[in-house]
Amino acid sequence: MSFQLRSEECILSEIFPKRRCIYCFQEKPIEEFSLEHIWPDALGGALCGDFFKTREVCEKCNNVCGLFVDGAFIKSWFVQMEIANQSYQFLNPSKPTAVPLHYLGVEPSLPTEEGEICERWQGPAGERIYHFHLADEERWDTFAGGDTIRRKKKDPGRAYLAFTSSNEYWSLTAALSFKQQFARAKRCVLTEVAIDDPKFAPILPVLFSQGDPADPQQARDKRVLAHALSNNGVHTRIPVQADFDGRFLCKLALGIGHRIFGKRHGESRYGTELRKGLWARNSRERRELRIRGTGMLGDGRATVAQELREFLTWPGAWTICIWNHGDRLAAHVHSPGGTKLSIVIAEELSSYPVIDAADYREGQIYLISLPGESFVGPLALPEVLAHKLGNRVVPILREIEMSRDNMSLLPPKKTSPPAD
Numbered sequence: 001m002s003f004q005l006r007s008e009e010c011i012l013s014e015i016f017p018k019r020r021c022i023y024c025f026q027e028k029p030i031e032e033f034s035l036e037h038i039w040p041d042a043l044g045g046a047l048c049g050d051f052f053k054t055r056e057v058c059e060k061c062n063n064v065c066g067l068f069v070d071g072a073f074i075k076s077w078f079v080q081m082e083i084a085n086q087s088y089q090f091l092n093p094s095k096p097t098a099v100p101l102h103y104l105g106v107e108p109s110l111p112t113e114e115g116e117i118c119e120r121w122q123g124p125a126g127e128r129i130y131h132f133h134l135a136d137e138e139r140w141d142t143f144a145g146g147d148t149i150r151r152k153k154k155d156p157g158r159a160y161l162a163f164t165s166s167n168e169y170w171s172l173t174a175a176l177s178f179k180q181q182f183a184r185a186k187r188c189v190l191t192e193v194a195i196d197d198p199k200f201a202p203i204l205p206v207l208f209s210q211g212d213p214a215d216p217q218q219a220r221d222k223r224v225l226a227h228a229l230s231n232n233g234v235h236t237r238i239p240v241q242a243d244f245d246g247r248f249l250c251k252l253a254l255g256i257g258h259r260i261f262g263k264r265h266g267e268s269r270y271g272t273e274l275r276k277g278l279w280a281r282n283s284r285e286r287r288e289l290r291i292r293g294t295g296m297l298g299d300g301r302a303t304v305a306q307e308l309r310e311f312l313t314w315p316g317a318w319t320i321c322i323w324n325h326g327d328r329l330a331a332h333v334h335s336p337g338g339t340k341l342s343i344v345i346a347e348e349l350s351s352y353p354v355i356d357a358a359d360y361r362e363g364q365i366y367l368i369s370l371p372g373e374s375f376v377g378p379l380a381l382p383e384v385l386a387h388k389l390g391n392r393v394v395p396i397l398r399e400i401e402m403s404r405d406n407m408s409l410l411p412p413k414k415t416s417p418p419a420d
């Protein structure tokens, strides 16, 4: 009888092959799996090589993690700043294009309507941007723009732009960026801008097609904003979740660990801790686990890797350095602005086949730049250091350096405070 049962299972597994998800560790039918970018799409994941991609993640984890793990990291104030600053380095001086905006938080003092809030953003030349929408559930407080799903569907809100630059290039860059950020919202302009160039004139009405002087809602918003515009100070509230990157780092380590060591990583003691860290409900639970790493806010302790910060920071790109420290393998991530995050990927390396970890004894580096449309790696750490110190030129790195458009070629912003 037991023999028969086993053979039925065997037959079933042949007809319905199963696979174990590296994030939830559940066995599921193979058709419930989808392509997961170990490094998130919004930070250039689609440009990355196969090392940063896996099909060993179930669709459910892929969706949940995209929204709440990668999302919490990417939509945090810190990473939003990084993304905006990074993209400004790749502006094309001869063609205005949309870039991400700076997120400044929630305006607590504006007399918004019952149940609404007003978020404040800033354009590339300091343009003032206000976005009214319904207040979301508390868990979205630390997400720039709030509830991602509601903003896309039910409640895209109403967005207003006040130009600050008298320069056409910057005004168009701001207008295109405003449209990109608030694609589904009702978009209105608060201040006039003089754009005389005939080739740009047809673009503007499309960018602000929803301005309507007869709309009482818009008239009310404009009255509220007139007061805000006359005040030059910025008084916003930026809620920050102390451990906004904790789950993200656990997920990154699980992904990279699986790519290097295969399923043994997920089965290891440390892999199990990482999985608990990914699904821990809060930072207190996560702190009780045996996970080693430091997030963007750091823990104040200087480490060897921190000393290397100036060499591993690449303006315009995120760098990921995978490095073997004794019996541990760690990932050191540096943001384009030079903030460092670290996470131990695996412990007890001696329990894995030598060949798996050997490649990382010198340190291997990957560079990822979404606005620069580049992905490079793996490069040996000593090679990157030699390039940074000017001892030798690594052609691919030189190419990336050259790809950043010279910011000195951009026109002056000629900013002026917006009129009331």
Ligand SMILES: [Zn+2]
Pocket: 021, 022, 023, 024, 025, 026, 057, 058, 059, 060, 061, 062
């Ligand atoms: Zn899963």
